[in-house]
Amino acid sequence: MHTYMWLVRREFWENRAIWIVPAVIGAVLTIAALFGRIDLGAAISAEQQRMIAPTVLLAYGFTFFAVMSIYSSWYLLECLYTDRKDRSVLFWKSLPITDAATVLTKLFTGVIAIPLVYFLAADVSTLLMAFIVSMRAHAYFGSVLWQPELWLQLHALWLYVIVTTALWFLPLTGWLLLVSAWAKRAVVLWLVLPPLALYGVEHWFFGTHFVGNQLTERALGYLPRAFYDHSNPAAWSTTVIGTDTITAPSSVWRLLNPIGFVSSPATWVGVLVGAAMIYGAIQLRLRRAET
Amino acid sequence: MPALIEARDLTKNYGSQLALNRVNFTVESGRIVGLIGPNGAGKTSALRAILGLTAYRGHLAVLGREPFANRAALMREASFIADVAVLPSWLKIEQAIDFVAGVHPRFRRDRARALLAKTQITGARRIRELSKGMKTLVHLALTMAIDARLLVLDEPTLGLDILARRSFYDALVNDYMDETRTILITTHQVEEVENLLTDVLFIDEGRIVVDCSIDDIAARYAAVAVADDKLVEARALRPFYERPQLGKTVLYFEQPDFAKLAAFGEVQRPSVSDLFVAKLS
Numbered sequence: 001m002h003t004y005m006w007l008v009r010r011e012f013w014e015n016r017a018i019w020i021v022p023a024v025i026g027a028v029l030t031i032a033a034l035f036g037r038i039d040l041g042a043a044i045s046a047e048q049q050r051m052i053a054p055t056v057l058l059a060y061g062f063t064f065f066a067v068m069s070i071y072s073s074w075y076l077l078e079c080l081y082t083d084r085k086d087r088s089v090l091f092w093k094s095l096p097i098t099d100a101a102t103v104l105t106k107l108f109t110g111v112i113a114i115p116l117v118y119f120l121a122a123d124v125s126t127l128l129m130a131f132i133v134s135m136r137a138h139a140y141f142g143s144v145l146w147q148p149e150l151w152l153q154l155h156a157l158w159l160y161v162i163v164t165t166a167l168w169f170l171p172l173t174g175w176l177l178l179v180s181a182w183a184k185r186a187v188v189l190w191l192v193l194p195p196l197a198l199y200g201v202e203h204w205f206f207g208t209h210f211v212g213n214q215l216t217e218r219a220l221g222y223l224p225r226a227f228y229d230h231s232n233p234a235a236w237s238t239t240v241i242g243t244d245t246i247t248a249p250s251s252v253w254r255l256l257n258p259i260g261f262v263s264s265p266a267t268w269v270g271v272l273v274g275a276a277m278i279y280g281a282i283q284l285r286l287r288r289a290e291t
Numbered sequence: 292m293p294a295l296i297e298a299r300d301l302t303k304n305y306g307s308q309l310a311l312n313r314v315n316f317t318v319e320s321g322r323i324v325g326l327i328g329p330n331g332a333g334k335t336s337a338l339r340a341i342l343g344l345t346a347y348r349g350h351l352a353v354l355g356r357e358p359f360a361n362r363a364a365l366m367r368e369a370s371f372i373a374d375v376a377v378l379p380s381w382l383k384i385e386q387a388i389d390f391v392a393g394v395h396p397r398f399r400r401d402r403a404r405a406l407l408a409k410t411q412i413t414g415a416r417r418i419r420e421l422s423k424g425m426k427t428l429v430h431l432a433l434t435m436a437i438d439a440r441l442l443v444l445d446e447p448t449l450g451l452d453i454l455a456r457r458s459f460y461d462a463l464v465n466d467y468m469d470e471t472r473t474i475l476i477t478t479h480q481v482e483e484v485e486n487l488l489t490d491v492l493f494i495d496e497g498r499i500v501v502d503c504s505i506d507d508i509a510a511r512y513a514a515v516a517v518a519d520d521k522l523v524e525a526r527a528l529r530p531f532y533e534r535p536q537l538g539k540t541v542l543y544f545e546q547p548d549f550a551k552l553a554a555f556g557e558v559q560r561p562s563v564s565d566l567f568v569a570k571l572s
Binding site for chain 1: 342365390391
């Protein structure tokens with residue numbers, strides 16, 4: 001456990017972007033909250049304010065989550081490649097740390113530690129935003145943002161998203177680690193070309209689209225499994241503000257579908273495939289001392 | 292006490308290219324062994340196998356363990372520096388000390404600090420800000436602060452100037468080496484390590500050519516400078532190498548009859564570098 005703590009610290013030393021990027025996003029969003037426009041261009045009722053409040057609070061989180069997904073993928077793709085490229089892998093391998101511990105630390109950093117840092121940054125920024133909006137437009141909007149129940153929902157949603165995306169996208173994570181442990185150069189090409197080649201070969205020789213369908217399903221299948229969509233009317237409410245029709249989640253609790261997610265076979269097939277690729281990355285790490 | 296390193300039929304190939312060809316050798320505890328050979332001879336492959344960095348065929352035991360499957364456990368008692376300074380550029384020196392102290396049970400922080408204090412390198416600096424020679428010094432300090440039973444150095448002084456080389460080898464012999472430790476060292480600069488080695492392993496084209504302690508060199512090898520008029524007679528004793536020197540020819544013999552050799556001139560113990568040249572030319 002002690003060793004793992006040092007290994008994770010090491011990742012934060014090497015990849016300072018892990019906390020610099022969310023800090024910058026937070027700063028920009030806070031400036032936006034300070035000087036941006038906050039009225040919606042139409043008068044809204046107290047009921048409508050309450051309805052929109054969760055969406056307003058979620059908006060910051062989505063921004064952080066979008067950036068986090070890109071950064072985390074990039075981190076996973078590079079993490080086992082850069083130290084082979086600069087040959088520092090020989091220094092790390094001179095220490096009593098197993099290759100499995102190294103790879104699992106990178107996995108943990110990519111799918112848990114980095115999302116948690118962004119979660120923290122999103123939380124602080126959202127809090128600041130709520131505070132600023134309260135000061136600037138208390139009568140208009142601010143008061144509805146301070147509902148403890150709303151904040152609880154917000155935190156539950158973040159943690160739910162971190163856990164479920166970690167499981168659902170484990171094949172992608174595994175593939176990123178595998179490429180990172182394998183490539184002698186051009187990691188991005190190794191990332192993209194093999195799936196593309198598989199797709200092409202299958203299409204030309206068999207006329208089928210199994211690979212393509214699997215990839216599409218993995219990319220698009222997360223939301224319908226982990227969340228209720230509009231087919232669950234209780235989860236959503238609609239209102240008209242000015243000329244716009246706004247649909248907003250009525251409550252995060254009614255959106256989350258953990259049972260549907262956990263009972264979907266595709267979730268666990270993905271976990272198995274991802275775990276196999278992570279195992280492969282560990283085996284490659286054992287054997288590849290250099291690029 | 293079993294040998295510290297024991298290799299039997301150690302073989303390593305890259306595709307069809309044989310880097311190590313059924314190599315046999317042992318390294319005993321408390322020795323300073325020079326693994327010496329030209330580029331591409333298999334030195335690095337042998338070290339990589341010993342350090343658990345690569346899979347191989349044949350039998351290999353290092354500190355009683357099979358190295359490839361037990362690299363992490365092996366590194367608790369062994370340490371190494373690969374051929375050039377390979378510390379990551381983003382690492383701060385104080386981070387390096389904290390990290391190694393955190394993960395290595397035998398790392399002695401005070402020792403690392405004492406070694407670094409001699410170099411005027413401050414802890415807040417990142418590796419990328421250092422010159423090549425300074426990087427090597429930091430790496431050496433980190434490695435020598437580990438209480439290892441086996442220290443493997445692959446071209447440790449590459450990129451260091453002559454003063455730094457000398458002080459490194461002085462520190463290695465005077466401060467670091469004791470009877471509990473064993474050092475395996477490879478270098479191109481044979482002259483530089485000649486005086487500190489206790490054993491030599493010459494490797495060429497994937498095979499061990501000479502495996503001998505320094506003390507045994509005098510018993511096993513001889514060099515005699517022979518005048519031209521006696522050259523034919525001396526060649527009859529089958530030297531394995533000869534080279535001209537100051538109007539005479541120096542002949543090199545293995546397992547010679549010392550009594551017969553004495554008739555041709557003064558019999559000398561060849562230096563390690565002479566023996567290296569003689570054996571590998």
